[in-house]
Structures are given as structure tokens and as C-alpha cells.
Amino acid sequence: MTAQAESIIRTIMASEAYGKAYATLAAEHDRTVEDIVALTQIAAPSFQEETRARTFLAMAEAHGLKQLEIDAEGNVTGLRPGIGNGPLVCVAAHLDTVFPAGTDLTVRREGTRLCAPGVGDDTRSLAVLLAWLRAMDAAGVQTRADLLFVADVGEEGPGDLRGMRHLFQKGPYKDRISAFITVDSPDMEHIATGGVGSKRYRVTFNRPGGHSYGAFGLVNPMFAMADAVTRLGRVSVPANPRTTYSASVTGGGTSINSIPNSVWTDFDLRSESPAELARLEATFLDLLAQSVAAENAARSTRNGAVATEIVKTGDRPAGHTDETGDLAQLAHAAIDAHGFHPSFETSSTDANIPMSLGIPAIKIGSGGSGGRAHSLEEWIDVTPEPSIRGMAAGLATVLAVAGLV
Amino acid sequence: MTAQAESIIRTIMASEAYGKAYATLAAEHDRTVEDIVALTQIAAPSFQEETRARTFLAMAEAHGLKQLEIDAEGNVTGLRPGIGNGPLVCVAAHLDTVFPAGTDLTVRREGTRLCAPGVGDDTRSLAVLLAWLRAMDAAGVQTRADLLFVADVGEEGPGDLRGMRHLFQKGPYKDRISAFITVDSPDMEHIATGGVGSKRYRVTFNRPGGHSYGAFGLVNPMFAMADAVTRLGRVSVPANPRTTYSASVTGGGTSINSIPNSVWTDFDLRSESPAELARLEATFLDLLAQSVAAENAARSTRNGAVATEIVKTGDRPAGHTDETGDLAQLAHAAIDAHGFHPSFETSSTDANIPMSLGIPAIKIGSGGSGGRAHSLEEWIDVTPEPSIRGMAAGLATVLAVAGLV
Numbered sequence: 001m002t003a004q005a006e007s008i009i010r011t012i013m014a015s016e017a018y019g020k021a022y023a024t025l026a027a028e029h030d031r032t033v034e035d036i037v038a039l040t041q042i043a044a045p046s047f048q049e050e051t052r053a054r055t056f057l058a059m060a061e062a063h064g065l066k067q068l069e070i071d072a073e074g075n076v077t078g079l080r081p082g083i084g085n086g087p088l089v090c091v092a093a094h095l096d097t098v099f100p101a102g103t104d105l106t107v108r109r110e111g112t113r114l115c116a117p118g119v120g121d122d123t124r125s126l127a128v129l130l131a132w133l134r135a136m137d138a139a140g141v142q143t144r145a146d147l148l149f150v151a152d153v154g155e156e157g158p159g160d161l162r163g164m165r166h167l168f169q170k171g172p173y174k175d176r177i178s179a180f181i182t183v184d185s186p187d188m189e190h191i192a193t194g195g196v197g198s199k200r201y202r203v204t205f206n207r208p209g210g211h212s213y214g215a216f217g218l219v220n221p222m223f224a225m226a227d228a229v230t231r232l233g234r235v236s237v238p239a240n241p242r243t244t245y246s247a248s249v250t251g252g253g254t255s256i257n258s259i260p261n262s263v264w265t266d267f268d269l270r271s272e273s274p275a276e277l278a279r280l281e282a283t284f285l286d287l288l289a290q291s292v293a294a295e296n297a298a299r300s301t302r303n304g305a306v307a308t309e310i311v312k313t314g315d316r317p318a319g320h321t322d323e324t325g326d327l328a329q330l331a332h333a334a335i336d337a338h339g340f341h342p343s344f345e346t347s348s349t350d351a352n353i354p355m356s357l358g359i360p361a362i363k364i365g366s367g368g369s370g371g372r373a374h375s376l377e378e379w380i381d382v383t384p385e386p387s388i389r390g391m392a393a394g395l396a397t398v399l400a401v402a403g404l405v
Numbered sequence: 406m407t408a409q410a411e412s413i414i415r416t417i418m419a420s421e422a423y424g425k426a427y428a429t430l431a432a433e434h435d436r437t438v439e440d441i442v443a444l445t446q447i448a449a450p451s452f453q454e455e456t457r458a459r460t461f462l463a464m465a466e467a468h469g470l471k472q473l474e475i476d477a478e479g480n481v482t483g484l485r486p487g488i489g490n491g492p493l494v495c496v497a498a499h500l501d502t503v504f505p506a507g508t509d510l511t512v513r514r515e516g517t518r519l520c521a522p523g524v525g526d527d528t529r530s531l532a533v534l535l536a537w538l539r540a541m542d543a544a545g546v547q548t549r550a551d552l553l554f555v556a557d558v559g560e561e562g563p564g565d566l567r568g569m570r571h572l573f574q575k576g577p578y579k580d581r582i583s584a585f586i587t588v589d590s591p592d593m594e595h596i597a598t599g600g601v602g603s604k605r606y607r608v609t610f611n612r613p614g615g616h617s618y619g620a621f622g623l624v625n626p627m628f629a630m631a632d633a634v635t636r637l638g639r640v641s642v643p644a645n646p647r648t649t650y651s652a653s654v655t656g657g658g659t660s661i662n663s664i665p666n667s668v669w670t671d672f673d674l675r676s677e678s679p680a681e682l683a684r685l686e687a688t689f690l691d692l693l694a695q696s697v698a699a700e701n702a703a704r705s706t707r708n709g710a711v712a713t714e715i716v717k718t719g720d721r722p723a724g725h726t727d728e729t730g731d732l733a734q735l736a737h738a739a740i741d742a743h744g745f746h747p748s749f750e751t752s753s754t755d756a757n758i759p760m761s762l763g764i765p766a767i768k769i770g771s772g773g774s775g776g777r778a779h780s781l782e783e784w785i786d787v788t789p790e791p792s793i794r795g796m797a798a799g800l801a802t803v804l805a806v807a808g809l810v
Contacts, residue, residue: 046660098660157661196618200661212673213601213753216649222670223638223652229631233703244621247628248661253654256562256605256671256719260653265627266661268617298638314661348618348662372708374663375614 001336005329008400009337017404020139021395026388028134033114033382035059035127037107040119046159049074049095056095056126056151063133065149073166074153077173079146080136082402086145087178089402091132092350093125093366094155094163094184098374112383120370120380125183126151128366132395144403148173155184155350157200157248157268160314164353179327179401180354180361184347186370186380188338188390191331192363193321194346195355196242196270197277200314203228203288204252204264207304212257217300220259224295224306225250229265231287235280241273242346243280266313272346274318285310316348319355327360330400335364338393367391406741410734413805414742422809425544426800431793433539438519438787440464440532442512445524451564454479454500461500461531461556468538470554478571479558482578484551485541487807491550492583494807496537497755498530498771499560499568499589503779517788525775525785530588531556533771537800549808553578560589560755565719569758584732584806585759585766591775591785593740593795597768598733599751600760601647602682602723603675607716608633608693613709614659614666622705625664629700629711630655634670636692640685646678647751648685671718677751679723679761690715721753724760732765735805740769743798772796 065078097118152163205221252263271277354361367390370380470483502523557568610626657668772795775785
């Protein structure tokens, strides 16, 4: 931590405005929990964020944000103006979850624990943005920078960061954002300064199909696909730089008594390192070819051979924010000053896009604790003290970056 | 063909009763075509055969069948008594089709061709049973055996032969049927004497899921499933007795960036031989366990281990009818004497159930020609001469087996 960053944070935390803001976060904590519950229970699969976006917009309306609107891509954006002529600092949380329409999103409370799909990733952060707005309003906070609040679409897998791509590359705030903070998931112990790159593929294995009994002995696309998945499962990847893969979603087939005409799997490949990601991608494409060749050799191709249709469905750029720069240092100092011990990490979030464009960007946590993200057993804990302290740490970061007047 | 069978058929075909019956089939052919059209246009997906069953029962009412009724499973059954103290010969056709509710069943006529889903498999055969009843009544046919006419439910895939299971294992005719003839689809060139057995499974691979990047290293149900499919693809099965397998339909997964919670595959195992089918099934169940164990050994189970949920979705017994026995020989001689050149085959039909119980059972054709069964382009041809000749061949078979008095 630089002494300058520590000093800025100390000054902020000693200010009357910060004190009032903290008291408001504490006093309104129950309301924040209610907001988490209400927003969690609105389904928001990637590409179907609209209902949740409208609700968030309505909840944000009390705070006098300028140009509060849903942009052409579906992001909710609203500006809290600074004192004038300052830079533009963007604070974001994502609307979408990984859970398909129809998932039971009822929030189950077990003491201070809230259990529901998406509750921590990233719905809690949406409620935290609202809590920050309430706290800033109550404390009469003024900042040098304009603060752009964004509840964005398309952070999760299939969304492929479409909300961020629009914000930084097409929308009205394009070329105006000088720093970016995304609030994503409860974890306060990590600040993401590295953006994990990912390559995503839908691979469809086709041809020729036939009756499961009458045509037995013909190549079966399902065997080729299974072989590819099995080969992928045996690939060795480095723990550092962290590199991962998953066979995630699958489907296809005609009927129980048919050799399938077509089956597909979605694959997710990631790495902190562009070089390792490129190596894993090459290995993956190579094993697809091997699996198809093996199936075409194992069974008859007299009615046609198995072939693949390989579609790249996601391509998230890797990126990096200088850990010694102001943004990372202020976040580190603010979070540390609130009793956490954050380390810098690499992850795949909305921050990848600004990072890849050279704009300082970080991901911070929403406070409290949580776990099992992306599973039906996802949970967060909303015990007031650590939750409020976490939110205050994030708010101090925002105030420091935007410049508390 | 045995000389005895040929002699019996020659005698029948020379009889006055057969001559009158043949003339009636010819004179009433237009009505038979109308019956085909009317019945085809009544939807009858497996498990939803009731409306068609009631209509068939109403159409059969003119023929003085005894105990004409819909049994507890949904089969229409009616008895045409023989002269007394004879055996019970069952003649069946199935009510159900593979087409889901809502399929357009309008019969399109193109000259002598009727096009509609289910028209040949097996609706034409239902009309042929009615045509036989009319012909026997008109000719005053008396048989030694009682003839049980059955329009049965659940022959197609998901029905899993439930109509036949009830008839042979539970209903009032249980233990009384000494020979069984099912009329299924127009093809006169094959007589099924072998029943392919099948075992069908939906196997779901569950738990524990998680983030594809954050939770990398946890067991992935998709890898276990792929490994099971791959292992199945390497299983060696005999060409004779013909034994087959397929991984047919698959699905599951949460999102591209999640280790799936749950994925499933439908498997189809078949054999002409009960022993080979049992061996294949045991191998299959064993490899499922191996694949799950391998995945749980290959990656971390700290958040739970992969487990399978194995549901048997189909279980058709294999069986065989002696081709040198009376039933097969009489059918062969009768069909051959009408200008066809039938060969014996193995298939999967209602006859599987009696075959598996050691009761002589065959499948014969309903006459005429047809094609594209199980597709929306299904068709039959009702050109009178070959259609009537085909029906007469089937009727001669029935009269020979039941004993024309």
C-alpha cells in the first residue's frame, strides 16, 4: 500500500460525510437485505434481464440520478454528477445470473443466511449500489468525479460481456470512463486486477443417424462427443498461471431408438495467461479432431462420417490493471482499513473489458460472506456487522476514487 | 414350408367360406379405406389411446363379439367364440402411434395413396381386423378355436408393451391364449418370429456443480457421463445373435461457466437373445459404476461426489417362435399362397410378450404397401387388388390357425 493511498483513505474515514454514510448503511441494513431478497427472486438469466432491470431502475429512482435509463443493450445507467469538470468513474454490478428461466429462486432464510440461486452472484451487489446511493444522499456526499452507476446485462457466460462491450464501445459513455469498479460477489478478501481470458465453444457432432437397432454399427456422434469430453477431462493444465476447462452444457438426440443425428456440448476454457489459453485452445481443437477420427475409425461410415461444427460462442479478452496504480492502491487501502486483508487476484468479470482497453478497472466484493456461486445451493450471510463493514469498505473505495469533496 | 401347412392352406382357400370372405373383403374395400381414414384422424399417442379405443369398440359392435369391452389397461377386447372347447387364438393390432398430441393427422389422398402420421403403423391394421370380422360374418365362418380380437394400447416406445403385459399377465385372458398373431404395418414380405428384447435407461449424473473457473478441480458429472458413453462405445457385442446399443439422447448442464449439477443420457440396449441382453445390461450397469468411480478418483469430491440416478425406462423381453412350428408354417404357407414371398425376421412388436412367455406368436402384415413409418410423411397405398390379396392372406392365416370348421 502506498502511503498516499493510506492517507487519502484515513482522511475519508475521518470525515463527517463518511461517518453519516456509515451510520446510514447500518441503520438501513434491513432494507438492504429486503432489496437483496426482492431482486434475487426476479429471474434474470443472461438475455432475459429486462424485468430485473426495470425493477432496479424503479428502486434507483428515489436518488435523483441524471439520465437514469435503460440503454440500448439493456444496462440500467444513471449519473450522480460530481462538482463539475471531473472525470467519470463507473461503478457497476451485473443483473444477470447463470440460472435458466424456471429455476426456483425463492430465498430461503436460515438465521442470517440467505440461500437462493444468484443471491450472491451478483444480486447482493445490486442492493449494495442502492445502499451506497442512500448513504451518500443521507450524508450529502459530493464528489469531484461524476459517478456513473450501472446495473449491467450479460456478465455471465453466454452474455459474453455484452453489457460492458456496449458501455465501453458503443453507448453514450464510450470514451468517457476513466476508472471502473465492478462489485461482484461478497468476497472482500480479493481485489481482481487481472482479467481471466476465456474461449467458449459450442461443438456439434453431426451425422448420419439411423435406427438404434437396424443401423447399429454406424458411427454415432454421441460416442465421438463423449470421447472428446473424456479426452478434455484428462488434459493437464497449470495451477499457475491458473488455467481451467469445463464441459458445461449438453444436448441432442432424436429418440431413444435412434442413433442421434446431432448432439452438442458447450465448452469453457480459461486462463490468466493469454499464452496458456492459446495452448489449451489448440489442445482442445486437436482433441476434437482426434475424437472424430477415432469414432470414424471405430464404426462404419457407410452412411456418412461424423463431423463437427465448431462455433466460438465466447471470447473474453484477458487484461490487467496495474496493482501499483491509484485505483488498485486506493481499493486496497480502503478495504484493508476496514479490517479485511485483501490480495490481488485474477478473475473473469465485467472489468475484463475496460482492462483490455487499458482503462484502470478492478473488481471488489459486496461485503459479508457467501458460497456455492453458480450452484442451486448458492448462499450469502447477512450478519450485520461484517456486511456493513464490507459495504463501507467499498463505499470508501468509491469515494476515494471519485474524490470526496 | 411343410407339406401339411400347404395342404391346410390349400383346403381353406378352396372352401366356400373362404371364397365368400374374399368376395366380401373385395366388395367392402372402400369401407375399409374409410375406416382407415376415420381411425387415423383420431389422435392416439401412447397413453392417450382412449378416444380411438372407444371409436374402435363402437365400430366392432356390429359383429356380435362376446365380452366386447375396454379392459383395465385400455385394450379393446372381444371374443368371437369357436364351436366349443377349442383353444384361444388372439389376433391383435395396436391403437397407439408415435405422434404426440397436436400432430396434424389429416389424411391426404393422392390417388390410391393415403398420407398421414400413423396411417400404416398401425391404423390400417385396426381397419383390417374390422374387415376380417365383416368377411367372416358374411361367409358364416366358424372356427374350432375361440378368436380373441384385440386393439391394444402401448405398443410404441414409451408404452413399453403395457397393453400386452396386461393381456398376458393380468387380464381375464391371462393363461388362456395358445397362439398370438399381431397385424402390424402393411409389409407382407416378412413374418416376425423373433422378438428383439430391449432395456432402456435414463441415467442422470448428479452433483455437486460450481463455478467453472473458481471451482475447477471439483468432480464434473459431464466427465463421468462422457466416460460411461465412451466405455459403452467400446463394448463388443455379437453380430449373431444380433445385439446392439446406443447412447441416444442427452441433455443437462447449468450454464457455460458452471460445472453442471446434472446431466443425463438415454441408453438403448437390444438383443435377439435374452442371455446376451442380460450380459449387455450387466456390462452397462457395471461400466456406469466404473465411470462414476473414475471421475470421483480423478478430481476433488470435497463438495460432494458424482452419483448416478438410474431409471429403467423400457424393458421389452426378447423371445422367439419356432419357425418350424404350426403357427409360423401356416402363416408362411398362407402368405406365400397369395403371391407374396415372405421371410422370417426379428423385430420388436406386441408379439415380444407372448414369445417371452413361450406362447407361439408372430407378426404379419396388413396388406398393400407403405413407407416412412414414424415420420410425418408416413403413407400407405390402398390400390384394391394387392390390398385385398394381402388382407385375404392374413385372414387365411387366422382361419388356418384357429381351424376353419
